[in-house]
Amino acid sequence: MQKNSVEIAKKSLRDCYEKEGILAGRTHYASYWARDSLYASWGALNIGDLNIVKKNLENFLKYERNGQIPLRIGSSFFGQMFQMIGIKPRFGVQYKEDKGFNEAIDPNLLFLITLQKYSEKSKDFELARKNISKLGKIIKWAKKWERNGLIHSENYAHWQDSLKKKGAVLYTNVLYYQSLKLTGELLGKLNVKNRLKEKSEKLKERINEKFWSRELGYYLDYFNEKKESKVFSSDGNFFSIIFGIANKKQSESILKKAKEFGISKDVPSHPNYPRYGGLEVHPLLHLLGLKDYNDHGICWPWIGGLHSMALTKTGKKEEAEKILKSLSRYFVKEGEVYETYEITGKPLNRFFQKSEHPFAWAAGFYLLAKNELKKI
Numbered sequence: 273m274q275k276n277s278v279e280i281a282k283k284s285l286r287d288c289y290e291k292e293g294i295l296a297g298r299t300h301y302a303s304y305w306a307r308d309s310l311y312a313s314w315g316a317l318n319i320g321d322l323n324i325v326k327k328n329l330e331n332f333l334k335y336e337r338n339g340q341i342p343l344r345i346g347s348s349f350f351g352q353m354f355q356m357i358g359i360k361p362r363f364g365v366q367y368k369e370d371k372g373f374n375e376a377i378d379p380n381l382l383f384l385i386t387l388q389k390y391s392e393k394s395k396d397f398e399l400a401r402k403n404i405s406k407l408g409k410i411i412k413w414a415k416k417w418e419r420n421g422l423i424h425s426e427n428y429a430h431w432q433d434s435l436k437k438k439g440a441v442l443y444t445n446v447l448y449y450q451s452l453k454l455t456g457e458l459l460g461k462l463n464v465k466n467r468l469k470e471k472s473e474k475l476k477e478r479i480n481e482k483f484w485s486r487e488l489g490y491y492l493d494y495f496n497e498k499k500e501s502k503v504f505s506s507d508g509n510f511f512s513i514i515f516g517i518a519n520k521k522q523s524e525s526i527l528k529k530a531k532e533f534g535i536s537k538d539v540p541s542h543p544n545y546p547r548y549g550g551l552e553v554h555p556l557l558h559l560l561g562l563k564d565y566n567d568h569g570i571c572w573p574w575i576g577g578l579h580s581m582a583l584t585k586t587g588k589k590e591e592a593e594k595i596l597k598s599l600s601r602y603f604v605k606e607g608e609v610y611e612t613y614e615i616t617g618k619p620l621n622r623f624f625q626k627s628e629h630p631f632a633w634a635a636g637f638y639l640l641a642k643n644e645l646k647k648i
Contacts (some may be wrong), residue, residue: 277600281638284609284630285315293328297628303346306379307431308633310386315636318643322394335365339413341379342367369433371554374426377444380414381451388454401462421478423448432566434554439496442483442508449475450515476517489525504545506535506575510582523586539613540576540595542568560624571613573599577637584644609635
């Protein structure tokens with residue numbers, strides 16, 4: 273009997289469960305990548321797999337270093353290079369991203385968000401309670417990147433890690449807002465006095481002040497002293513709707529622009545529109561014929577789940593369902609959830625890069641999006 277898309281997504285997610293937590297995938301990304309693993313944890317919580325999420329959080333806490341959550345556990349920089357060509361790496365822990373060797377900030381933010389989600393879902397507040405001192409360090413480490421009320425990061429220090437986005441990046445600041453808000457709530461339940469929720473509200477105001485463009489009708493991608501990127505970034509704009517940073521009018525405008533730009537027209541969904549300029553893409557990606565890997569032209573199902581959730585948040589049930597139905601067709605066709613697709617609908621299969629499968633992050637977000645639809 274042919275499995276339905278929900279069963280396929282659950283199996284793809286659970287196939288990535290390992291002794292210490294959730295792997296990004298099972299082939300060339302078979303390590304505990306913080307952003308993949310922590311995002312996947314949201315889906316695991318959704319289907320009641322609480323214990324694996326707790327193990328995942330404990331694993332990242334184990335390797336916390338001076339307040340920094342590692343980018344990846346399981347393979348070092350060279351170990352990951354070997355893994356890409358099918359050679360099992362020796363164990364290693366990586367704290368800096370693999371291209372510019374800068375520090376990624378979102379692992380800390382995603383850890384904080386996931387810990388709060390786990391604590392609320394499981395009603396197990398002891399994990400947070402016994403790690404209060406580490407939580408303080410994790411928050412403090414993230415705070416050091418603040419400048420003029422916003423997080424400022426270096427090139428390649430975000431999930432689109434082949435792109436140069438230096439300065440204040442929408443995606444990172446939106447996650448910072450949510451991490452402050454939820455951690456403030458969590459600490460409050462532990463009777464720890466804090467002002468993180470108040471800080472998050474100030475950050476929300478700052479995001480709307482500095483990133484929102486009335487002219488464009490959506491949030492800017494990033495800016496620094498030399499540049500202001502007007503690219504529509506799906507991640508930060510959709511998260512802004514889901515997290516309540518965008519008001520109703522802004523949300524409607526963002527979704528209208530996403531439709532106009534065809535963000536989910538092909539395989540849901542494109543990470544941005546239009547494409548970035550050639551100089552914004554790491555030179556190695558050009559040499560390998562992968563300059564579009566993190567760019568418009570390669571489709572990412574986790575962005576499809578995100579788009580669906582943003583539509584659901586604004587009551588657009590039919591449009592949200594349409595995206596999930598499109599994703600389900602590809603999942604059923606392949607029998608598992610893949611990381612990336614060409615616009616033709618085929619999983620990415622190029623000489624130097626093949627789509628990871630199963631892919632925990634995308635599977636988890638599909639399950640999240642399906643669940644959100646049930647609520648309206």
